Amino acid sequence: MVETWHHYSGNMHIHTRYSDGEKLHADIAHDAIQAGLDFIIVTDHNVYVTGVEGYYANSAGRVLLLTGEEVHNVRRKPQASHFLAYGAGKELATYATDPQALIDQTLGAGGYGFLAHPFEDDLSIVDQSDLGWHDWDIEGFSGLEIWNYMSAFKTASARLIDGLHWKNKLTSFLALFRAVLHPERYITGPDPRTLALWDDYLAKGMRIAAVGNSDAHGTPIRVGPFQREIFPYEFLFRAVNTHVLLPEPLSGEMERDRRLLLKAIGRGHSWVGYDMAGKTDAFRFTVQGTKNGIMGDEFQFGMGATLQIRTPARCRIRVIRHGMVVAEVERESNLTYIPSEPGAYRVECLIPYEGHERGWIYSNPIYLR
Ligand SMILES: [Zn+2]
Ligand SMILES: [Zn+2]
Numbered sequence: 001m002v003e004t005w006h007h008y009s010g011n012m013h014i015h016t017r018y019s020d021g022e023k024l025h026a027d028i029a030h031d032a033i034q035a036g037l038d039f040i041i042v043t044d045h046n047v048y049v050t051g052v053e054g055y056y057a058n059s060a061g062r063v064l065l066l067t068g069e070e071v072h073n074v075r076r077k078p079q080a081s082h083f084l085a086y087g088a089g090k091e092l093a094t095y096a097t098d099p100q101a102l103i104d105q106t107l108g109a110g111g112y113g114f115l116a117h118p119f120e121d122d123l124s125i126v127d128q129s130d131l132g133w134h135d136w137d138i139e140g141f142s143g144l145e146i147w148n149y150m151s152a153f154k155t156a157s158a159r160l161i162d163g164l165h166w167k168n169k170l171t172s173f174l175a176l177f178r179a180v181l182h183p184e185r186y187i188t189g190p191d192p193r194t195l196a197l198w199d200d201y202l203a204k205g206m207r208i209a210a211v212g213n214s215d216a217h218g219t220p221i222r223v224g225p226f227q228r229e230i231f232p233y234e235f236l237f238r239a240v241n242t243h244v245l246l247p248e249p250l251s252g253e254m255e256r257d258r259r260l261l262l263k264a265i266g267r268g269h270s271w272v273g274y275d276m277a278g279k280t281d282a283f284r285f286t287v288q289g290t291k292n293g294i295m296g297d298e299f300q301f302g303m304g305a306t307l308q309i310r311t312p313a314r315c316r317i318r319v320i321r322h323g324m325v326v327a328e329v330e331r332e333s334n335l336t337y338i339p340s341e342p343g344a345y346r347v348e349c350l351i352p353y354e355g356h357e358r359g360w361i362y363s364n365p366i367y368l369r
Helices: 025-034 099-108 149-162 169-181 192-203 233-237 254-267
Strands: 006-011 039-042 054-058 061-071 083-086 112-115 143-148 209-213 220-223 226-229 240-246 270-274 284-288 306-321 324-337 343-353 356-363 366-368
Touching (some): 025 061, 025 233, 061 254, 083 254, 112 209, 112 254, 143 149, 143 356, 149 169, 192 343, 209 254, 209 270, 240 254, 306 356
Parallel strands (some): 039 061, 112 143, 143 209
Antiparallel strands (some): 006 240, 054 061, 061 083, 209 240, 220 226, 240 270, 270 356, 306 343
């Protein structure tokens, strides 16, 4: 099939000094350009910042910076249930106390809403409680943030410390500090609880788009006696990103480009890639049959529809339908699969990195109804 799609990579969960991040928009945009990203969406806590959207450029290239918002109820204990809103074009923090109203207001305004880091563990040694999603009586949201780098690091660190044989405060701090120096050794993939939730929703016939992000703050932290600026923006922009395929190229015209990007993100014409383990730009997941399409597309099921997966390097490729692996190959860069029943089919790729096989690519589903 002739390639008619245009690929762009971005990061859509970022904090600035308007909430608890370290840098301002222009500096973060330059970090994104250095990391090779095409777009970023800044999502400060409970503040919708206006007047900063647009293309930012330097000698290395340009990046489209858009504004979203990460909303949560600050009076809630713990301050869980963080909601990522994109494209609503208005302040949403006023609806923070009612998660359903927040979803309805976001989508009602033409935006898209995702549950941020739905599952994580307490990291009690630094007084970080679990900030996963706790308010499950909701409907109508666009999707899940299936992989949040900082949240995954928090959970991995909590488990590392829990697993220590000699559990005292100093050994725990030292373990955490070691992990902070080399986070890539501890990041294995999305939280399995989030993937299971996603598969459950898909099995119920829902359309649930997935995104993956950094949650970059650029914050210096103290780990016991040590202080260090950990997780700089640029480092995180080379880690877990969302890759989209657009039917037309970005033109440089901001309003138009914003519309194209957000639609692709909301519809799930995208995948989550752990680019630190290997660039995922050339990944493709398509369906061919009476109609041709890509991840995020929805077609009536017909015999002969063929799913095709192409990866940028040899890896383990799995096709998953409603939580069940229906096809799997090892050390391949292609897989063709002919589904025998309707359903939502998604793809996972795993690759060896830093001595272990790790999650690499998580595609949005192709929906065969
Ligand atoms: Zn959050
Ligand atoms: Zn955040």
